[in-house]
Amino acid sequence: MEISSYLANPIFDKILKSGASIAARKFLKRDPVAAQEKIFSHLLVRGSKARFGMDYGFTELTRLPFAQAYPLYRERVPIRTYDDFRKDYLAKGWQVQEGRRQLLLKDQTWPGKIPFFCETSGTTAPSKYVPFSMEMFAANRRAALDLTAMYLHQNRDSRLFSGKLLYMAGNTQLNDMGNGIKSGDMSAITLSHPPLYLNPFIAPDAATAALPWEEKLERLAHLLLRDRNIRAISGVPPWILLLLKRCTELGKAPLPSLLPNLELIIHGGTSISPYRHEFADLFQEHPPHFLEVLPSSEAFMAFQVHGDPQMRLAPYYGAFFEFVPFEHLNDRGIPPADVAAVPLAEIETGRRYAVILSTCAGLWRYHIGDTIRFTARDPLFIEFTGRDKFLDRFEEKVTQGEVEAAVAGLNGHSGADIREFMVGPQIAERRHLWVLAVGNGNVSGINLADRLDKALTAQNDDYATFRSQGRIKEPVVIQVEAGLIYRWSKEVRGKLGGQSKIPHIDPTLEGELVRSLVEFSKQG
Numbered sequence: 369m370e371i372s373s374y375l376a377n378p379i380f381d382k383i384l385k386s387g388a389s390i391a392a393r394k395f396l397k398r399d400p401v402a403a404q405e406k407i408f409s410h411l412l413v414r415g416s417k418a419r420f421g422m423d424y425g426f427t428e429l430t431r432l433p434f435a436q437a438y439p440l441y442r443e444r445v446p447i448r449t450y451d452d453f454r455k456d457y458l459a460k461g462w463q464v465q466e467g468r469r470q471l472l473l474k475d476q477t478w479p480g481k482i483p484f485f486c487e488t489s490g491t492t493a494p495s496k497y498v499p500f501s502m503e504m505f506a507a508n509r510r511a512a513l514d515l516t517a518m519y520l521h522q523n524r525d526s527r528l529f530s531g532k533l534l535y536m537a538g539n540t541q542l543n544d545m546g547n548g549i550k551s552g553d554m555s556a557i558t559l560s561h562p563p564l565y566l567n568p569f570i571a572p573d574a575a576t577a578a579l580p581w582e583e584k585l586e587r588l589a590h591l592l593l594r595d596r597n598i599r600a601i602s603g604v605p606p607w608i609l610l611l612l613k614r615c616t617e618l619g620k621a622p623l624p625s626l627l628p629n630l631e632l633i634i635h636g637g638t639s640i641s642p643y644r645h646e647f648a649d650l651f652q653e654h655p656p657h658f659l660e661v662l663p664s665s666e667a668f669m670a671f672q673v674h675g676d677p678q679m680r681l682a683p684y685y686g687a688f689f690e691f692v693p694f695e696h697l698n699d700r701g702i703p704p705a706d707v708a709a710v711p712l713a714e715i716e717t718g719r720r721y722a723v724i725l726s727t728c729a730g731l732w733r734y735h736i737g738d739t740i741r742f743t744a745r746d747p748l749f750i751e752f753t754g755r756d757k758f759l760d761r762f763e764e765k766v767t768q769g770e771v772e773a774a775v776a777g778l779n780g781h782s783g784a785d786i787r788e789f790m791v792g793p794q795i796a797e798r799r800h801l802w803v804l805a806v807g808n809g810n811v812s813g814i815n816l817a818d819r820l821d822k823a824l825t826a827q828n829d830d831y832a833t834f835r836s837q838g839r840i841k842e843p844v845v846i847q848v849e850a851g852l853i854y855r856w857s858k859e860v861r862g863k864l865g866g867q868s869k870i871p872h873i874d875p876t877l878e879g880e881l882v883r884s885l886v887e888f889s890k891q892g
Contacts, residue, residue, distance in 0.1 A: 392521035446705035470546030478730025485551040486665035503728040507686030511668040522674040536603030589614040604637040624654035636661040686728035691721035761793035774823035792874025792882030799841040
């Protein structure tokens with residue numbers, strides 16, 4: 369008999385939920401500030417055995433209480449972007465063996481050999497390689513168990529473990545970096561070492577997970593319709609939506625009747641707010657539960673407790689948090705190396721912060737590029753407010769530098785005269801909407817949308833992949849005369865015309881700002 373069949377037994381179900389309640393009560397009693405101080409101390413002790421800790425005098429700091437050690441740590445260690453980290457430490461680990469590039473990071477920023485690197489699209493290089501240690505594996509598992517325990521504790525009627533979780537992973541192939549080291553998507557690394565006790569509860573199988581996106585989406589839709597034991601789905605909101613819509617197309621019936629046992633959707637990666645109405649339309653009066661999580665390649669940061677309106681910051685899992693007020697970031701969305709950051713105890717509610725992490729994978733005061741806003745202190749409710757000046761509503765992670773370079777390319781190679789611009793998401797259409805303020809240049813006969821599309825495809829791996837897979841459709845360009853965008857800024861935003869900075873990337877969740885600009889242009 370399968371393990372899941374045993375757990376469907378009422379006795380085992382009762383035991384499981386009793387254990388979950390014990391774990392949940394422990395979670396609710398934790399002091400997040402005390403937990404951060406303990407993690408900080410642990411990181412210093414471990415880090416003191418690596419080159420980084422020796423460079424910055426960690427051994428001395430380990431002898432001091434937090435109130436004295438943290439100010440010295442903040443003073444000594446600069447905030448680093450990925451590019452800084454790559455140049456200062458990661459670049460030294462690259463080798464060429466038998467004509468192949470290999471990566472070894474041993475005793476540099478963390479003691480021992482880093483066995484995995486999360487490979488993601490970078491802002492200044494084709495790919496970023498973020499270190500991922502076995503300690504980080506353990507921390508992420510603790511976070512997943514706490515999330516599950518809280519859900520079962522708060523939802524005593526749950527039948528979650530009498531079925532399976534459908535995990536919408538990205539690319540599940542790992543790359544060989546030599547010396548026993550692997551790199552790949554976060555999902556691929558996670559799936560490479562699943563706890564044995566979870567194997568009966570995870571779908572799809574490895575072969576399906578490794579398929580190309582279009583084929584995998586089709587296979588997952590058929591699996592969902594066929595296997596009534598699937599009780600939860602985990603993934604990024606826009607891709608979950610595509611899967612569910614495909615189910616309705618194949619099943620030719622309302623979604624609740626097609627998936628009667630779907631109990632839970634776990635979502636993260638980008639805010640669900642722009643997509644809520646589409647989920648509501650699909651499920652009507654029979655929606656499943658929704659839980660938001662904020663994982664990242666660097667650390668697990670937050671999750672939503674069942675019944676809570678928002679995520680809670682989860683400062684218990686191998687990462688020490690610092691926060692830089694958003695207004696202190698420069699034009700590229702990057703904090704100066706010596707900017708004043710604050711620890712968790714000093715945050716203010718209602719303020720938007722860039723997140724700085726020091727982790728048990730050997731990142732120190734690392735600017736991850738995500739921003740959050742605290743909406744309460746007890747509990748530590750947060751909302752994910754996007755990435756620093758990123759176009760990312762479809763998880764494409766296009767940077768402000770990339771969109772500006774795309775427009776500069778128009779001006780430099782096509783004879784166009786783009787004086788100002790803004791780009792934002794069209795959520796329902798799954799594409800980008802560009803508004804270009806054109807001066808005296810000649811743009812007749814130029815397919816501006818195609819040029820911009822090709823420029824972003826060349827610069828950004830994620831965008832290129834999603835476009836080739838049809839996950840993001842071709843962009844739309846609206847041309848307006850040069851002065852209109854400043855008049856809109858003055859009359860609609862209440863900011864003074866040409867003296868006010870136009871946001872090149874719409875910072876709103878659903879593209880409200882760029883949509884407002886388009887509507888204003890229609891008024892003549």
